[in-house]
Amino acid sequence: MHQHPQRTIDRARRMLDERVWPAVEHSATPLQITARRLAGEPEPFDQATAGPFEPFTPGSRWGEPWTTTWFRLQGAVPVGRAGAEPVVAVDLGFEGGPGFQSEGLAYRADGSILKGVQPRNHYVPIDDQLTMIDIYVEAAANPDLAAVAFRPTRLGDGIDVDGEPHYRFRRADLVLLDRDVEALAVDLDVLIGWAEQLRPDEPRRAKIIRSLGQACDLIDPQRIADSVPAARAELAPLLEQPATASAHRLAAVGHAHIDSAWLWPVRETVRKCTRTFSNVLSLIEDYPELRFACSQAQQYAWIEEQQPKLFARIAEAVAAGQFVPAGGMWVESDTNMPGGEALVRQFLYGKSYFADRFGVEPQEVWLPDSFGYSAALPQIAALAGYRWFLTQKLAWHPTNKFPHHTFWWEGIDGSRVFAHLPPVDSYLAELTPAELQHASTNFSDHAGAGTSLVPFGHGDGGGGPTRLMMERARRQADLEGAPPVEHLTPTEFFERAQADYSDAPTWVGELYMEAHRGTYTSQAAMKRGNRRAEHLLREAELWSASATLRTGADYPYDALDRCWKTVLLHQFHDILPGSSIAWVHREARAAYDSVLADLEQLIMTALTTLAGSGDTIVRFNAAPVPADGVPALGAAEGLAAGSEAPIVQRDDDRLIIDNRTLRMIIEPDGTISSLIDLRSARELVAEDARLADLVIHQDLPNAFDAWDLDAFYRGSATPIRSLDSLQVSESDGAVTVEVKRSFGSSSALQTITISPGSDRVDFAVDVDWQEREKLLKVVFGLDLRADESSAEIQFGHLRRPTHDNTTWDEAKFEICAQRWVHVGEPRFGVAVANDSTYGHSVRRIEQQAAGRPGTEIGLSLLRAPRYPDPDTDQGSHRARYSLITGAGIGDAVAAGLRLNLPVRRITGGAAPEPIVTVDGEGIVIEAIKLAEDRSGDLIVRLYESLGARTRGRLRWDIDGDRAEIVDLLERGSGTCDVVDHGVDVELRPFQILTVRISAPGVTR
Template sequence: MFNFFEERDHKILSFKDTIQSKIFEPISDLEVEAYTSKEPLSYPERTTGDRVALQPGEKWGDLFDCAWFHFTGSVPSEGCAKKIVLLIDVNGEACVFDDEGNPVRGLTNGSSIYERIHGEPAKKVLQFNDCGKEGQKVDIWVDAGCNDLIGELSKDGTLEQAQIAVCHENIRSLYYDYWILCELSCVLDKNSARYSRIMKVLFDSMNILQTFNDEEIDKARQILAVEVNRKNADPCLTLSAAGNAHIDLAWLWPIRETIRKAARTFSTVLELMDRYPDYVFGSSQPQLYLWVKEAYPKLYDRIKAKVAEKRWELHGGMWVESDVNMPNGESLIRQFLYGKRFWQSEFGMDTEMLWLPDTFGYSAALPQIMKICGVRYFMTQKLAWNSVNKFPHYTFDWEGIDGSTVLTHILPEETYISHAGPRAISKVEDNYAQKNVSDRALLLYGIGDGGGGPGAEHLERLERLKNLQGVPPVKQEFSEEFFKKIDRDDLDYPRWRGELYLEKHQGTYTSQAKNKKYNRFLEVKLRDLELLASIASLYGFEYPQQKIDEIWKEVLLYQFHDVLPGSSIKRVHDESLQRYEIMIDEVEGLTQGLLQDISGNIGASGTENPVMVFNSLSWERDEWVKLGQDWANVNASAMGWKIEEFGKKIPEFAEFKATQLLLENDALKVEFSQDGSIKSVWDKFNEFEAIRKGEKANVLKLYTDNGDAWDIQTEYRCLPVEYFKLENSKAYKDGPCVVLEQNYVYNKSRILQKIILTQGSSRMDFETTVDWHEKHKMLRSEFPVDILAEQATCDIQFGSIKRPTHKNTSWDEAKFEICAHKYVDISQNERGVALLNDCKYGYRVFDNIIDINLLRSPDFPGKDADQGRHTFVYSLYPHKGDHIEGGVIRASYELNMPLTVKSLPDKKQDLASSLSFLTVDNENIVIETVKKAQDSNDIIVRLYEATGSNCRTVLSSDMPVKDAWLVDGLENDLQKIDVQASGIVLDVKPWEIKNIKLNLTKV
């Protein structure tokens, strides 16, 4: 049935589009030539590409092609004494440069597939002259990429628009007056007086605007002004609004394009700041600023000037907006160490905020890491993406595993790319669960993900929303100012303890497995290098500080939340893998050089076939090691070296058995089925069966996986399961090991798995090589353990957390895939079983089954993800007691950080034949890091309590300690520590991280 009032209201609201169409009046076309290339060219090189003359509608490039556009023309008589703008749209991202080759303004195509709910992405209006002159020349150069904001090819890479136009400023102002009231009407009660008044003035102004002459426009604005200027009286809630441009450093575009995105975005910010005095903007990620400094130094200087004026805020303390599930604890500290030092050295400023709006869940170790690095506040919005449970808080105290708390704010609008209109503000008020406690909330506005940032439309809206009756008032201010205003002792915020688990994107724990392996490998190898270099520096050898810093920063770059999680395009991952391999070679080269320097000066008299065994862990180790074809059982000093003899004959071990159906050493007896799976693991040391009776372990299962790189479909276990088929196997002995080598096949893929038991060890290693050629499949292996426990213990940074093995609640069930680092353990009081790994992160632990996600092969956004060869190790580790009594923590470190064995040269000099650089006398303590201080030759030692217990420990060294200080994560002195004859006595709280700076005597 026809409804007159609905029809009238629709006409009123849609009239804003009519007004908008009148703002710009094209008066002349520009001439266009472009110089195209596959990769970006610098400003001096801009004419070296392939030249093409263009008309609108003509193609100039394919996805990620580049071009320098040259736009020329002259202002016709119709533009005389009028405001002149240029309308430019190349169906890609672009940046205007000045005559000296500096970025001055970004441009974005209107046909971008950017989601319109967050606003229009187009930035195609270039300011030219406020008072045009007939014949005035237009001559501008524009650097462009043939991709939209989020890496898509728009309209087949054709030129869209290139025109000189008159901008009717009075119509433009009229449009924003009309638009703001239209938006406001959408959030008001239709029975309210405010709604009725607004619809009346909209209707009246619409009826006046027949020819859009100046008289009509002025009269319409006067009518609208009555309601545009109607103010709030005494608001209960005020919004702090901050401009931002979330820029993914790599995602649906390569890293090289991000550098140009920064130039486009930041130059646009600066141009708008000159036009809008209230505009404040912030951006995170020192890596981004470093790129701008190197590529666009004058633009960087302009940014620094705005920071000094307090118009531009430095967001967050991390080097990049990192993933915080998979990087190890040291990586997260280095994110802050390098990030905050950059802010300080470049801008003379610090920040107390962590800025992670788009990261896929947050580790329970993070609050303590933040606090020791001088960070008090945390901002995100990602938990609004939960797929099952609504996260209950927006402002709250987040408590980590050690008891550290940080004030956290989740954006109530549930986006960091607000369009900054009344509907956005109304959503903040409706959602904000803590509005009964706090009188402020944060709103972030601007086009993001692919950059771009706020446009003039955002700022026009905010000018009208300062105190508009009908929605809470909005004040543009820095985000850190907002946090300081809500950080009050008299406000009783709720508290959330433990991890902030995101009920989405669990596929990122496994996608792009090679990136994850290389990241873990470099974290370990950098750790070993820094320890070795610290020791060597005390013997007079050079500490390679600059190179270590360079490598660390690049490792941190690839921990960005779309690279390490595996959610970028193929090119991003291919390029990062190439760089990983180069960095590994560099780290190993430095390490081998230092080993050569040290081993060439070690005394080894009286030892036949001497080798140096280097151990980077903080406890002694008795292990079997292999050098060439020879084996030896060695004792390795804690965090140091020991000379051992190699080449002795390996004795026969009576307990050894190796057949296709049985492996046995002195610790374990493992029985296999004909299909290669395990049907029994008998722990001989502790006398219990590890595998549930009647079930099979290590069945290599293939699940249909129709998810993308982010998400595993929850129903995957309901679909038919396929299996790798055992093709052949052989069993043999290798020194102190018994080995069952199994070959599996499925479709075009193959698996070679060596299952290894070593004399004296309860660890059963699965050394696995996969030649993977499947798509939309997920490879998993599960171990149904004969343990009854309600929780599994999962390794995280600087500690562990408990996760449910049941589905009692929707919160439990939502954790169908969890992230863990080096181990997952399920234990009863008297016994337990752990699954260790050297590069995997995705697990499922329901029903006391430890299920590890080995590989998955989504095809979006990274095509052909993880096709090819993979090598990795996972290990089953039965033990007595819980994971603490059973030594799971140490076992997981030992798997990831094997001993280093180096043959000694004939030259024998005067260094000690054994050295324990650092030791602790309490098994609960792990020394995680030893490195040179950033600003001195002192040594930084980072240790933590790993079991959740209060303890006292003595930190000692074979080298004389002159002085010691407690420092924070950024290496600032906190207090001096007494150095006693026995060492340094430390009282450590559960899960506490201690940072100690040592002044050691050089040898």
Template sequence: MRCREAWLPDTFGYASQLPQILRLAGIEYFFTQKLSWNNISVFPYSTFNWIGLDGSQVLSHMTPVDSYNSQADVDELVKGTTKHKNLEVTDQALLLFGNGDGGGGSTSLMLEKIDRLQSAAALNSEIPPVTVAKASDFFDQVRETTEGGATLPSWRGELYFELHRGKGNRKMETTLRDAEYFATLASLHDSKFRYPWGELGDIWRDALLNQFHDVLPGTSIKMVVDDALEIYGQRLPQAEKLLESALSSLLPVSKAMNGFTPDSADTVILVDPLRLARQQVIEIGTHVADAVDALYQTLPGDRILALAQTNDAGIGSLVRPQAVSSPSATTSGDKHVLTNTHFQLTIEGGRLTSLIDLGLQRELILEGPRAKTGGLMLYEDLPLAYDAWDAEIYHLDCATTINFDSVEVTANGPLRASLTGRAQFGDSEVFVTQRSWLRVDVHADWHETHKFLKFALPVDIHAPNATFGTQYGLIERPTHRNTKPDQAKFEVCAHMITDLSEAGYGIALSSAHKYGYSVEGNTMQLSMLRSATAPDPEQDRGEHDFSFAVMPHMGRMLESGVYGDALRFTNDVYARMAPAEHLGNLGKTSISVTGPQAKGILVDNVKRGEDDQKLGTRSVILRMFEGQGGRATGTLRISGLRPVSLSWVNILEEDMTDEPEVLWELNEGVIEVDLKLRGFELKTLRIVVE
């Protein structure tokens, strides 16, 4: 059985890439009713074409009855016609009858009422005709009577829900992605290694269970929260074990660095599953520093920092550069200054008062809406109806500026300099550490009630729109609040990054584990912690550790390379100890995308084919996307594989009949694939190998 419609009546908004993802899964139709709950503006359509970021579209319907718990009463039927917003095109609507939310579904009384209403409608023109049918039949008829949807209005971009605005989940996703990648390489080059289809499938199913719309945003009762944490506690170590097994196969004489005492001939091998060239500071064990020649820095608690470097194949090592410009942290009375090669940050009076681009001698902090300086802001958080679900717009008018009670130098070169500020308020205590490349580490012992903690940064950047990361793409939002829809979107659910740029310069905020961003005027904010009391009276109470980064950059976002910097910040490398110059099977396969117009193409996932076991085949699945919103061309280069065939497939890994054949050749043992992607397009390539 194949489903042709996406049925999501109660999810808290719908991402702008969902139409493309649905079409790539063979789904033509989409249903919801959730936007009828909007509390500021009214969604204008009942039946419409929903067009995603890349131009894909699905025929969509939002029942004018505004419910998925209808009791099959006559007034609900009448509402389905009188509240229908597209009667000029179609007079059909869906009535979802039954007791939802686990209430048992339809009852015999409801079915009897529908039967009677059918009879009454034949005699009374004021009662709309009603029939029981499949949702797909409804959509088929709408498509037939609207010239395939051509006469319907269109809505472009996300379906933003204005009411329910919302580490384990992200950690689980990245660990599974990395385990799939390294296990794929291991299964191709080690005949003794078995790709763990079954184990990965079991873990993915539990990870997706925890992505249910009342679990992921924290809007469940405490019992559900406890269950979710138990699942993460069980499944994450299993995923990490699969990852370790794959890395041990690829580097058979290597060991994970934790607790392993290296030989004098050993070196550190770094592997990056996203294959990003990078140079960054990482933390290692003291036993490694005793054996490997590199540039180190010692921190309190026997922690050792080293400088790591990887190439665009995702392989690297610890390095000792020829020249190093050391960052520094100084304090003088109430003034605390953090300086590196590019920037100087000042904390004074418990607030971030200055951030200077040293190359341009440009001050980047400027008083803005709701924030005069940078730092923590604490808001009163008292929603009208749905406590854990909602953040109301009026909470923005109920802010308290939180100053650091104390600031101290906690690191001072040669690799890292840090200032740590301590803020105590109510029953909570927050430590915020600013590092020399503008990384911010937060440790919070949180015990507030009906409070909302955010980080604010007013910047000297002025633009009418800000850019936010989303699934497989970027969206823009106005920085003003001119209209009701603008006002309603005061909080943006974003992935990884938000950026505010003007011609020639910009600033980005990036975080792996926080998803609530906002930009009003020139003030950028990151939502950090809330403390509702229902349905879980202990929501978020306890200790939290998370990080984010402030990333000033030359040029606008797309031309600056800051998107790649955000990927590096939010995705770690893995470090192994192995004999020098020994890469085992790791270096046998490399994956890269080259070409002057290929900057926006990212190979996001590499895995084995889902049907390999059943069909007895060996296939590799590569999922890629264009992430900057423009046409992209380039060459996908893959070494170390002996291909039998290449084909474009959908996200279910089925051949796509409407896609042209893959243009590829084998050049000196390297597979070279011609790539052409439209803006924000998602494509999946299957390579069958010997």
């Protein structure tokens, strides 16, 4: 009888979903349930299970937001169960898919971990020969914040013991599983999937549909188990047909993307890792072919500290090659906002941990979910021993489809890594036919490459790979019409892919993500805390190393290690970017406060030691450029004599300030309408524009509040010109103008400072921010034509267009910069430096009367998205920024360093000489520290900052006559010719160079 193809597919799908899958489980016997509710934070097993347990009835509600309930499940295991596998089925009240809701962890009565309990992964195995069941389930009532569809919610504030229970406990039963019926279900699942994916005119599809119909005829809905042999025999020939030799091949890598914080606090991430990793270890027992890639050394460290027995099992699986430490970073961090040295430490700390604990060194950078990738990353990765790079997030581009899936990625210095963007467009794949078909048809490099990677497994608390996924993989390992699936480690995939496609195309520069641009600005306290911590770490290492080498003081290895790991954790791609719940950011603010205080103490201890006793003011400059008369990386006594104070005049209520280098006019409303560089007699302010103009915008992105900033925000620009007061004062020869404004429910105090003879105007703004869904920018409208801007990135800078010639150009309406941006004409440039801002816009502006374009630089100061934290950035904030006139790139570099590393004053005796100096145009010292191996060796990291080849000489004023070039993990790669305590260096554009000076002693 002729069967309509779609009707047959629908019939088979219904048979599978309504009859066959339910028949896998039978003979359910309810277990006795008792429960203990914890009102506060989670407790360890011994403590939690020692308290009283009360009777609990299935169907009852449990779980106020973020609380924990322990359930004890008890009962007898039936005898005479031949052919069936007994398991405990637990349903905590799961709704929808995996992750983002209640989760559980099952323990034996002795406290050893069995596995996690999640949707689609809720069976708990029973030990062989067990006659009585006694299992504890630690159940976390995590609210489903994803279900609110990105609307404002208070569920992210913290534990709510007075809230309504969120979940209804459905069942805890002892059930028997029929694995033969399960096998039939997977056969049907795979073949139905391919019948849906293959083209209507493909003969293979017609054969599958015919067999599906015949299999359905053979299945007796009332006696499913008895129907298995005949139905599977009907389907078997179709599952035995091999794939074609030219089929695209897929490398299946088990994965469980676990955000180290996001819609849950860090403490819950630890438990998510515990549940997921225990699931993987359980699954490996039945599927030894599984290769599970897990990055983020921080997550392993949490397990090592809190679940040492589970960690020991992980170590065994790592040694067996099944549990694979991947990536090698401390966390899967953002790469736009962390400074250069912080990215170095992400790799240094991550790789060192994996080497120390497991004896492995990952060679792939594994960042599937970060929000764009710095053009400095290829060099940093290569110098840390990496060969490959993987991401998934570029698949999110809403405007321009990224043109490659396998390619060489080249950074600003010319370094390259072999990169892959999995065409499956997911890091949460389930190995369904639809996903595999998409991976094959979507792949853009078929002409030269034959393999792509598929990361599969439920993430963020979903439990990782499942038995169903593994069974799908087995059936699709070599299946006609499907891309063959093979389980590989990331290393095995990349080695094969690179050998297959070594002549892949090259992408040069940043991997800019055309989405999530708001993360450069959301949660300003994260940005301010990160920036300040990075620079205090630089100071703490420099002055501590100086104190050790000058006086023999102890170097604070352990304290610096703790501070660095705190900072690295908070660079995770949902913490520093500001896209987590309120709880996460509240804890992060406290963590930053603590680490900043610790670093200030380390710095003061070292400086006091260096300055010695006395009553002289000794000034210390941690910047690698001179500042206020203090040499780079050194100290000076006393204060330099000041120049004449700027002249202040009033003209028709306008304020005119002249410091003999600059002449500035401030209008009665407190805005800067003119700034003339007297050296070049050049007006900087564009027609009808202002400098440092506060502008507010509507900020209503179409999706992903905290993440996105949509281009249409620019259509609602409203300059804040209302004036509460304007005051002028003078201090130490500098003139400061204070402008107070009120707007909406907020207020701002902007200070404008101009110092004697300086080519720089300094600004600070203190904002009491009480707006919602608004964006606050400070804008500099410049009478300067620039087709491109230069923005500092890690270890260099990047040029980007200011025009909208192409959709690729237009998409970069908001860019990320580190400490400065620069625009310029051939003989005149302007830089804007900042102390805590990352989001910038640089665009052309039309000067109609002038008949020529100008350039506008905008710094994004504050946002007010309402999801996932409805009170984002409400409160007080401070930002500082400087405008430098007549500036080249070198001036911009120096200004950014000085602003972020201000000179310190200490009362003491002498001003010690710098322990390290360097000469050579454009050479910047990034870090001075003692080696991580605690040998006492001195590490000096420097780079070329201007984008030009240069020569220079590195000198050290300490004992130490041997030096070598080392990689970022401080391993030797070549000796240096040391002459008179120094080495000559030659650097390529933006090259990073790390020098290790062996076993230096106390100062000569």
